[in-house]
Amino acid sequence: MTSSLQRAKFTTTYDEQSLRRAGLKVVQTEAEAVAALAGRIDRHFAAACELMLVCKGRIVVTGMGKSGHIGGKIAATLASTGTPAFFVHPGEASHGDLGMITAHDVVLALSNSGETHEILTILHLIKRLDVPLIGITGNSGSTLARQSQVHIDTAVKEEACPLGLAPTSSTTAMLAMGDALAVALLEARGFTREDFAFAHPGGSLGRRLLIRVRDVMHAGPEVPAVQEMALVRDAVLEMTAKKLGMTAVVDNDRRVLGIFTDGDLRRLFEKAGDIHTTPIKEVMTRHCTKVSAELLAAEAVRIMEEKRISALLVADEDNRLMGALNMHDLLRAGVV
Structure with a gap:
């Protein structure tokens, strides 16, 4: 009242x-x-x-x-x-x-x-x-x-x-x-911005300034990779097993020669190509974008958005394959 x-x-x-x-x-x-x-x-x-x-x-x-x-x-x-x-x-x-x-x-x-x-x-x-x-x-x-x-x-x-x-x-x-x-x-x-990030590890800014590619990339046996003499069929099996929507193409020393993605596979089908007979080196994307494991994950996002790609290979200074990641990995990490 x-x-x-x-x-x-x-x-x-x-x-x-x-x-x-x-x-x-x-x-x-x-x-x-x-x-x-x-x-x-x-x-x-x-x-x-x-x-x-x-x-x-x-x-x-x-x-x-x-x-x-x-x-x-x-x-x-x-x-x-x-x-x-x-x-x-x-x-x-x-x-x-x-x-x-x-x-x-x-x-x-x-x-x-x-x-x-x-x-x-x-x-x-x-x-x-x-x-x-x-x-x-x-x-x-x-x-x-x-x-x-x-x-x-x-x-x-x-x-x-x-x-x-x-x-x-x-x-x-x-x-x-x-x-x-x-x-x-x-x-x-x-x-610095990095100092600020260490004081805010739970926030989105902290994640963007602290998380590096090495923290979110797939490494070791999780990285899809096939040799340059493989057939597209082999690449498709590798992509299916590793579930990253792409596979690296490497030489005997694991140096990156190119990448083969879901998009490359669709373009092959549009040309009525045969996955059982076509060598991967004929349809892979050469001179693909690669990043360092030490790169900030936020910078990897910027590169992917700028180039309109959804996956990246990670290589060392000698161009040897170290890992791979896609946009879903970055989303899960809260960087995007």
């Missing part, structure tokens, strides 16, 4: 245009708040980066309420871009979690007002540990700002909330500043 009355109390008239106007006002207000941060990428910002770069432990991010949610995201971004970090709830820190912070760490504290009680409560303990403190606030005269070794100002002209109450522009500004810190550190550390 109460919830129904509450909903009725806040019911008002609206239309599509009014909703769009409200949404546009929020986006514009928050965009202005972020744009204003450009002038604050200053010596204080650089000093904060330097403290985190020389940190021998981890960056401990803390914040309460909406700032805490932003802090959690900043910690995750730092950790995934080469700067070890984790989030500590300031309320729980007073009840044991402060033990997570060591003398080798750096604390990054977020509070728009700079007077958040739960954060101020643990400031003297952080000071006792002699841990560097970086404060991100919207109030440069606040207690947190004054107590911080480095303070970064994220003050906003106004919140996007028309009541001026819900943290909106202020949290967006904090998030953007956190991203700026993380990316600046990423570049300073020389963090």
Whole structure:
């Protein structure tokens, strides 16, 4: 009953245009708040980066309420871009979690007002540990700002909330500043796409940057191959047994001479060719595309799409057959 009355109390008239106007006002207000941060990428910002770069432990991010949610995201971004970090709830820190912070760490504290009680409560303990403190606030005269070794100002002209109450522009500004810190550190550390992939092995990007052809190719007895003097019939039997839709054609030293695919077989049938009498060397595709086992699987996908083929042979530097793969293997590996 109460919830129904509450909903009725806040019911008002609206239309599509009014909703769009409200949404546009929020986006514009928050965009202005972020744009204003450009002038604050200053010596204080650089000093904060330097403290985190020389940190021998981890960056401990803390914040309460909406700032805490932003802090959690900043910690995750730092950790995934080469700067070890984790989030500590300031309320729980007073009840044991402060033990997570060591003398080798750096604390990054977020509070728009700079007077958040739960954060101020643990400031003297952080000071006792002699841990560097970086404060991100919207109030440069606040207690947190004054107590911080480095303070970064994220003050906003106004919140996007028309009541001026819900943290909106202020949290967006904090998030953007956190991203700026993380990316600046990423570049300073020389963090690469491969490093990023190792931190994200379960994601599609990680798979695309980590999985190589050798990880997905068929090798050994699974690789379809026939000698150059074989008949098409032999090639068809090999293709049927290995189920890759093609077979390599090799010489006595396993050097690749060509490839015979389902497409080649169809073209032979169109010419009324006899699989029992036709030598494979007469109908195979010579100068076929081959790749290295060390090639990224994602690059193999690009090659197959560019050449409009569905299978590849893998050869070493001496052109000896090492393996084979098709698009289905790449799909199963999650690269495509």
